[in-house]
Amino acid sequence: MPRKQQATVNAEGQLSERAQQLLKTLVERYIVEGEPVGSRQLSRDSGLDLSPATVRNIMADLEEIGMVRSPHTSAGRVPTVQGYRLFVDALLTVRPLTSRDVRQLQHKILEEAGGDSKALLATTSDLLSGLTRMAGVVSVPRRETSQWSHVEFLPLSDRRVLAILVMNEREVQNRILHLDRDYSRDELQIAANYLNAEFAGRDVSQLRSRILNEMQQARQNMNDMMSSAIRMADAVIRSSGESADPDYLLAGETNLMEFEELSDIDKLRQLFDTFKQKRDILHLLDRCTHAEGVQIYIGEESGYQVLDDLSVVTAPYEVSDDQVGVLGVIGPTRMAYERVIPIVDMTAKLLTAALNPRK
Amino acid sequence: MPRKQQATVNAEGQLSERAQQLLKTLVERYIVEGEPVGSRQLSRDSGLDLSPATVRNIMADLEEIGMVRSPHTSAGRVPTVQGYRLFVDALLTVRPLTSRDVRQLQHKILEEAGGDSKALLATTSDLLSGLTRMAGVVSVPRRETSQWSHVEFLPLSDRRVLAILVMNEREVQNRILHLDRDYSRDELQIAANYLNAEFAGRDVSQLRSRILNEMQQARQNMNDMMSSAIRMADAVIRSSGESADPDYLLAGETNLMEFEELSDIDKLRQLFDTFKQKRDILHLLDRCTHAEGVQIYIGEESGYQVLDDLSVVTAPYEVSDDQVGVLGVIGPTRMAYERVIPIVDMTAKLLTAALNPRK
DNA sequence: TCTGGCACTCGGATCAGGAGAGTGCTAAAA
């Protein structure tokens, strides 16, 4: 410990009160100005009545423990990832949303709540990006638990049948089945009735094995119609498995172009390509899905090189008390956390509410 | 006509042989180099055995009639939109695709041909962007003629009903309707049966007016169930109209970031926003849908300010002898037309072939 | 333990000068 000042870091490695205060004002100023903060300005703004020289000493200490750094000798200081981390974890004073904002959000989300759940998620993503002027993301939950609600078969031509499968009482999937022979409308109706009676309310993943079972038995003792029905169910379920695309909805990517952090076209391109490929982003979102409350990845913390100058603020949302998905905001590391965090938090709560009308 | 040389522009306003040749080499060089072309280089590369001084004279003429311009006094010449136009219309020597390229294209397109037609269009768009390293677009044909095939109502909870409407025997749309009271499963079945009996095979656009008619009559003499059915049909069709999304598929936008023409972040952002809003692009594509063969919009010719430094090369594709859609490529005005044109042309032909398996 | 003072460092803006590329014009050559 080459420093003379004991006050900055105490024996347990904790920052002194005033060092924290200084770091806080530094980060706050840097977030609004975007330029390195000098000792004079800090001494004025911190509200601590310390001379610039003292501030400089403390800054030197903060630099030593990796909370700030200076871009070059005669520039002010800039927070490091660690500095942001401490700021976000301990120093931040959250600015709660105005009740007006909340009402607006609520209004827009509830407007969509009745309809298609995918549309609701898309709207939510739009809202996030609109409110924060950054990029909004909402993960589309992959349903492990899909309940069979209803199936319907419509004869097309040439042995082709359009199968419409409704799951979870609202998600509609349709497949074209190629069958071994023509079926009449009545035959199809019977098959559908049979399947609906047997399967309604069941979990699709459990149905698979049952269908396999019945297919074997069918060879022996079931009549032709039932065995056809089972085969159709098999075809429907199999293809519905394929399209279980893990996915996420992104909005307002173009907002990110405004930030100088991304004025480098190459970085921007890499970022957009990453968005398009989806893999990395999905992986990152997955990590947050089962976390407790608002999660924040600052800069390199995310572990993805393209996100080095960016931060990701997420919060999970729930369907029937299960954290099935996550929503959030992607923006420059230098973002207004005190505003973004409550926005993300509240949006997650409202989305949860919209998705769980019963409660 | 202050020029002494008569040779450059003849009496009918046509360019002399060698002026054309020079313009051609100028455009060709500019396309590969991206920098203003000087008289010395032109004199060497044109194959005309003219001294730089002569070339300079001709250049002055070409500048006067608006074919080329110089960015500043002591730079070489650069083609104007008019120059590109003449080049593309009259001077271009198309470089046909190698048969290997054609086979590859064919292979990839036919691979998708059996399945979902939207997936096929998406693949096509990918191929275009991959081959040209620019952005690929494919318009999704809007169906003017949507035939009502079948409707199905499923009761959810709280007066909400899931309506599944099948059109054209394969396109499924689903809507959640909010009704004035709860309906039993049987009631809904009756309503669906009634509507299907009345409407199956009819054109949806014609149905609208009919529904309005019947709604008026219903007030007086129809029973409650029929009038409910009509109201439901109205709700279904109204919402299906909304989602009759005219659309297009875009691929490889990020390729555009590589070009210096778009190194300006603001322009880039405007462009991407335009892509997202879809309106302008759709309008542009619409214009090309019914054109004969390959269409090219160079720079400002498109009429959209965001596309000022870009060119659009398109070709329509057909379904049952109707030009229903258009595909193309968007890239910098300074693009390798002699390569892009055959690619777009061939892709349109292959897509047409893939969409019309009967022939 | 804090503060004032001072030398020092660095980045950014501004300016001048020179090199290079290419032109336009004129006068001579073909």
Place this chain on the structure above:
DNA sequence: TTTTAGCACTCTCCTGATCCGAGTGCCAGA
């Protein structure tokens, strides 16, 4: 009459020099 060579001129781009301001680090004194 058309082409060419020559030459002065213009403009961009690069480089180096200089200056200014901001902010630091450190030391000595309060």
